[in-house]
Amino acid sequence: MTETILVTGADGYIGSLVCDRLLRDTDAHLLLWVRAQDADEFRAKQDKILQQRAGMLDRISLHHGNLYAEEPFAGVDAGVIDRIIHTAAVTAFNVEAEVADAVNREGTRKMLAFARRCPQLKRFCYVSTAYAAGLASGDILEQPLPAAGPFANHYERSKCEAEAILLSEYGDLPWHIYRVATVIAHNDAGDVTQYNVFHNTMRLLFYGLISTLPGVEETPIYLVTGEFVADAIAELGVKAVAERQIFHVCHRREESLPLGHLVDTCFKVFSTDEGFRKRRVLRPLFTEFEPFEMLANELRGLSGQVVSQAVESIRPFARQLFVTKAFQNDNLRAALSHYRAPDPEQMTLNTVRYLVQTKWGREI
Amino acid sequence: MSDIYLNFPAFRLGALQRSVQQAEQDGVLFSAASALADAGFGRHHHCSEAESAYDLAKGTLDDMLTSYPETRDLLPRTDLILYVNCLPLNGNTGDVRQFDSSRDVKHLMDFPASRLQADFGMDQSYVMGIAQQACTGMLGSIRVANAMLHAESDLQQVLCITADRFPPGAVYEQAYNLISDGGAACIVSREPRGYRFLGAHHITNGAMAAANDEETAGFYFSYSHRMITDLCRKAGITPQDVQWIVPQNTNQKAWRILASVLRFDFDRILMPTIGTAGHCISGDNIINLKTVQEQNRIQPGDKILLPMAGFGLNWSCILLEKVAD
Numbered sequence: 001m002t003e004t005i006l007v008t009g010a011d012g013y014i015g016s017l018v019c020d021r022l023l024r025d026t027d028a029h030l031l032l033w034v035r036a037q038d039a040d041e042f043r044a045k046q047d048k049i050l051q052q053r054a055g056m057l058d059r060i061s062l063h064h065g066n067l068y069a070e071e072p073f074a075g076v077d078a079g080v081i082d083r084i085i086h087t088a089a090v091t092a093f094n095v096e097a098e099v100a101d102a103v104n105r106e107g108t109r110k111m112l113a114f115a116r117r118c119p120q121l122k123r124f125c126y127v128s129t130a131y132a133a134g135l136a137s138g139d140i141l142e143q144p145l146p147a148a149g150p151f152a153n154h155y156e157r158s159k160c161e162a163e164a165i166l167l168s169e170y171g172d173l174p175w176h177i178y179r180v181a182t183v184i185a186h187n188d189a190g191d192v193t194q195y196n197v198f199h200n201t202m203r204l205l206f207y208g209l210i211s212t213l214p215g216v217e218e219t220p221i222y223l224v225t226g227e228f229v230a231d232a233i234a235e236l237g238v239k240a241v242a243e244r245q246i247f248h249v250c251h252r253r254e255e256s257l258p259l260g261h262l263v264d265t266c267f268k269v270f271s272t273d274e275g276f277r278k279r280r281v282l283r284p285l286f287t288e289f290e291p292f293e294m295l296a297n298e299l300r301g302l303s304g305q306v307v308s309q310a311v312e313s314i315r316p317f318a319r320q321l322f323v324t325k326a327f328q329n330d331n332l333r334a335a336l337s338h339y340r341a342p343d344p345e346q347m348t349l350n351t352v353r354y355l356v357q358t359k360w361g362r363e364i
Numbered sequence: 365m366s367d368i369y370l371n372f373p374a375f376r377l378g379a380l381q382r383s384v385q386q387a388e389q390d391g392v393l394f395s396a397a398s399a400l401a402d403a404g405f406g407r408h409h410h411c412s413e414a415e416s417a418y419d420l421a422k423g424t425l426d427d428m429l430t431s432y433p434e435t436r437d438l439l440p441r442t443d444l445i446l447y448v449n450c451l452p453l454n455g456n457t458g459d460v461r462q463f464d465s466s467r468d469v470k471h472l473m474d475f476p477a478s479r480l481q482a483d484f485g486m487d488q489s490y491v492m493g494i495a496q497q498a499c500t501g502m503l504g505s506i507r508v509a510n511a512m513l514h515a516e517s518d519l520q521q522v523l524c525i526t527a528d529r530f531p532p533g534a535v536y537e538q539a540y541n542l543i544s545d546g547g548a549a550c551i552v553s554r555e556p557r558g559y560r561f562l563g564a565h566h567i568t569n570g571a572m573a574a575a576n577d578e579e580t581a582g583f584y585f586s587y588s589h590r591m592i593t594d595l596c597r598k599a600g601i602t603p604q605d606v607q608w609i610v611p612q613n614t615n616q617k618a619w620r621i622l623a624s625v626l627r628f629d630f631d632r633i634l635m636p637t638i639g640t641a642g643h644c645i646s647g648d649n650i651i652n653l654k655t656v657q658e659q660n661r662i663q664p665g666d667k668i669l670l671p672m673a674g675f676g677l678n679w680s681c682i683l684l685e686k687v688a689d
Contacts, residue, residue, distance in 0.1 A: 212625065
């Protein structure tokens with residue numbers, strides 16, 4: 001019998017990719033839930049989504065709401081839902097505490113409360129982040145995390161707290177948690193469709209606007225592609241694998257690049273650009289955390305804004321660049337049909353080449 | 365090769381001064397006064413309408429003659445005047461308005477170095493100019509003086525002097541630094557007094573000649589770090605072997621960051637005039653050197669780095685060693 005899957009954040013980067021795969025790989029009916037303040041905003045999003053999925057209109061229906069509301073899912077019929085994939089979140093590292101609390105933590109709590117009201121629910125999939133582990137170092141297992149932190153930012157904290165709510169208050173649900181690493185590119189070819197702090201930092205380095213970076217050269221950086229993440233979530237979300245498992249949707253330390261190597265790889269690509277070579281931009285200096293914080297503080301109030309804003313985007317993540325984590329992904333490897341880690345250097349080369357060639361998407 | 369020494373640091377700042385807050389009120393800053401104050405800047409000096417860059421040069425030598433009475437005998441024995449200006453317009457003491465009316469280019473070639481030679485009786489000297497190194501010009505002149513003294517055995521003493529004022533109406537902030545009009549000078553000679561010259565290093569990145577303030581600031585740390593570590597390597601030492609850094613007056617927090625990446629104790633970075641003089645174009649290192657010298661903070665045997673960054677983009681640094689007088 002055809003299943004009905006509710007996907008929240010369905011117009012977000014990961015949510016949208018997951019929907020594409022579910023439409024391609026299953027015969028499920030999808031309830032796409034998107035954030036909208038009012039009917040006008042919803043109509044605009046609806047038009048876009050329906051246009052993108054013109055051949056699948058009989059398999060999708062749209063709903064909207066706001067995670068700040070008391071009952072954000074009031075318009076959704078709980079009686080028909082078989083599976084829920086909750087991707088809706090604020091994913092910016094510099095999210096303010098109140099917003100992170102309201103959307104990522106309390107929004108998830110509301111989602112879980114709704115899930116409990118679904119009589120035929122087979123699986124609740126919570127899309128979390130690898131950095132819910134906060135500033136913990138060493139082996140990070142696919143196990144519950146201490147909610148006490150410490151954390152580098154409110155994004156991490158709120159995602160970890162949401163996991164804790166799921167485990168402590170809704171542990172009886174048939175849940176999965178997917179902890180996703182930083183998305184560097186859409187695919188192995190390095191195409192970029194969603195820009196984040198990684199790309200911002202590369203832009204600053206390329207144009208010589210920053211010559212110091214917080215961090216330790218040996219810190220492993222966990223990067224994945226959007227396709228890898230979406231494939232994993234769409235597969236695990238519907239596959240017959242055991243419930244109540246945590247999956248690290250990331251690659252292992254030996255499949256990732258250390259920060260210094262990552263920067264060297266980026267500079268290798270940068271140096272193929274004539275303008276970059278001419279500017280003779282030097283490799284950045286790695287600083288301790290406090291001097292970087294000082295730099296960020298100093299830039300406030302000075303006349304320039306570009307560097308200040310970009311440094312502010314790095315700042316909430318900076319502490320992570322000093323922490324050596326070794327993410328384990330045994331559950332993921334065991335559950336996926338075709339787990340494959342890309343060559344991290346090649347993935348970085350491809351991505352940075354795309355960024356340079358398109359001038360960070362401006363010249364596509 | 366015989367040793368060369370730097371001595372008699374002297375300076376003169378513009379006659380007028382105001383607080384950074386007043387500068388903001390007068391509309392001569394890009395950034396907020398509070399941001400510049402947080403960076404360590406307090407007051408800055410600027411010239412009156414009638415005060416020229418050449419007046420600053422003369423005032424600088426007056427300071428030298430006053431501060432070091434022995435220079436009254438020494439200065440006339442100068443063999444070479446190395447005259448430095450950062451802003452090209454300060455390399456001419458002529459009245460450009462007279463060129464407009466007469467079309468005679470001699471009004472564009474009234475060189476302050478020649479006037480200085482005559483006004484201070486340095487009759488046996490000849491003159492050279494350095495005008496393409498922006499704020500690093502003064503350090504460049506010391507390097508050239510060292511090279512000239514090694515190259516020409518009949519030379520005994522070189523006067524290195526810089527003087528700049530911003531034109532009327534200019535904003536007194538560059539690359540997030542509060543600027544002062546002023547001049548600075550020192551004597552470089554074979555006389556073993558003051559500071560032994562141990563080395564110099566200079567980097568120019570011409571592709572960034574038209575860099576905006578953000579790019580200038582962006583390049584600052586990595587190039588400053590490279591310049592200092594390269595100079596130390598050339599001198600066979602490490603930055604940790606240096607006792608003092610006497611830099612330009614620039615954002616103190618920037619130097620905290622640089623100190624961190626150099627593994628250098630911030631307390632050994634001496635810029636005592638940042639609050640009173642600001643960034644005095646090409647003269648900061650000399651102004652700070654004279655000030656810490658008067659405070660007796662530098663002892664014989666101490667190694668001192670004098671780094672400077674400037675437009676162009678240029679980075680320059682010299683390494684000195686204090687000798688017993």
